Amino acid sequence: MTTNEIMTLEDRHDGDLHLKQPLAIVRGEGARLWDADGQTYIDCMSGHGVANVGHANPVVLQAIEEQAQRLGVCPSGFYNDRRALLLAELVRIAPPGLERVFMCNSGAEAVEAALKFARATTGRKKTVAAMRGFHGRTFGALSATWNKQYREPFEPLVPGFEFVPYNRLERMEQAVDEETAAVILEVVQGEGGVIPGDGDYLRGVQTLCQERGALFIVDEVQTGFGRTGQMFACQHYGLQPDILCVAKAIAGGLPMGSTLIGPRVGELPRKGHGSTFGGNPLACAAALATINYIESEGLSQRAAQLGEQLMDGLKAIPSPLVREVRGLGLMVGVELKEKSGPYLAALAERGVLALSAGATVMRFLPPLVIGEEEVDTVVERVVEVLEVRN
Numbered sequence: 001m002t003t004n005e006i007m008t009l010e011d012r013h014d015g016d017l018h019l020k021q022p023l024a025i026v027r028g029e030g031a032r033l034w035d036a037d038g039q040t041y042i043d044c045m046s047g048h049g050v051a052n053v054g055h056a057n058p059v060v061l062q063a064i065e066e067q068a069q070r071l072g073v074c075p076s077g078f079y080n081d082r083r084a085l086l087l088a089e090l091v092r093i094a095p096p097g098l099e100r101v102f103m104c105n106s107g108a109e110a111v112e113a114a115l116k117f118a119r120a121t122t123g124r125k126k127t128v129a130a131m132r133g134f135h136g137r138t139f140g141a142l143s144a145t146w147n148k149q150y151r152e153p154f155e156p157l158v159p160g161f162e163f164v165p166y167n168r169l170e171r172m173e174q175a176v177d178e179e180t181a182a183v184i185l186e187v188v189q190g191e192g193g194v195i196p197g198d199g200d201y202l203r204g205v206q207t208l209c210q211e212r213g214a215l216f217i218v219d220e221v222q223t224g225f226g227r228t229g230q231m232f233a234c235q236h237y238g239l240q241p242d243i244l245c246v247a248k249a250i251a252g253g254l255p256m257g258s259t260l261i262g263p264r265v266g267e268l269p270r271k272g273h274g275s276t277f278g279g280n281p282l283a284c285a286a287a288l289a290t291i292n293y294i295e296s297e298g299l300s301q302r303a304a305q306l307g308e309q310l311m312d313g314l315k316a317i318p319s320p321l322v323r324e325v326r327g328l329g330l331m332v333g334v335e336l337k338e339k340s341g342p343y344l345a346a347l348a349e350r351g352v353l354a355l356s357a358g359a360t361v362m363r364f365l366p367p368l369v370i371g372e373e374e375v376d377t378v379v380e381r382v383v384e385v386l387e388v389r390n
Contacts, residue, residue: 001024007022031374051367052290053290064285064289082284093295097263100265105283108136129144133185135184169208182217186220187228193360202239219245224246236328243265245257304329311327366378
């Protein structure tokens with residue numbers, strides 16, 4: 001099928017909930033993508049941060065194939081060998097103390113579970129989140145998400161959520177009180193514009209939660225699994241969250257999420273929450289292979305190195321349109337002085353697939369297997385686009 005044929009068919013039946021680029025992606029390998037007409041792209045999006053180990057990773061594919069021939073489905077009412085091994089692996093690589101895990105299928109589900117666990121075990125109803133934060137689109141996760149364009153069509157949402165500015169501890173101190181069940185934060189705000197959290201701020205929020213009886217929920221759905229230069233971004237700052245939400249890159253491209261639970265979270269209500277597909281053997285096998293590949297290939301260290309190369313290259317761009325370049329590891333944002341929509345379209349036209357952005361920020365989330373020359377090419381293409389628009 002040609003690009004036009006694919007677009008026509010998909011537009012005819014799609015729910016039309018997403019703004020789409022005029023590209024029909026049909027194949028991927030490593031950090032490269034191909035469209036239906038054979039055009040090659042460097043992937044700077046990774047499916048919103050999913051493809052950390054690259055597209056069509058042979059190690060992950062082999063694990064999926066072998067497990068599919070054995071067992072694909074096993075509900076949580078039964079024990080399973082792949083699930084047991086993955087639970088142990090997640091606990092091993094997570095910050096200390098997170099020794100219980102709820103398995104699900106996505107980041108929004110992981111956040112949803114975290115919010116429910118906080119309410120159920122603290123007996124409190126209030127949650128404090130950050131302005132510009134993004135945590136998902138289900139009702140609970142959406143209630144913790146700040147952007148009104150996501151929220152307003154579905155209001156009224158879940159009550160009890162309050163938003164405060166990010167990186168301002170004094171405002172958090174004013175908001176967290178005896179009614180607060182949890183504070184939920186991203187270590188780097190992704191959808192909000194790639195805004196890294198200050199270490200002192202994040203540690204201060206953690207201490208504040210401990211002092212006032214609230215739970216500290218860290219959302220690592222996008223920053224997890226090597227993306228920022230550590231397995232989890234909270235490890236840069238020595239954080240020990242009470243609940244850690246992970247998903248996206250966890251299973252090398254298969255849908256999966258997890259909510260990791262620490263000792264300050266009390267006993268969870270049995271049968272109070274569940275997931276039909278959560279912890280299925282197929283996704284667990286893929287996740288085991290993914291974690292092993294990230295560690296054996298040193299992809300966290302690679303993300304730190306190549307992220308520095310990418311940011312240095314982008315900072316050197318001689319354009320008055322660039323306001324700031326910021327990020328952590330291979331999670332990089334370029335804030336522009338104008339709305340970024342035209343620039344994203346131009347980037348796609350010039351072979352750089354950087355389609356994820358806020359109102360004024362181009363967001364770069366390439367696979368951690370991207371090569372040094374590919375990083376240089378990305379910078380060159382951005383230079384071309386900014387020169388065209390200058």
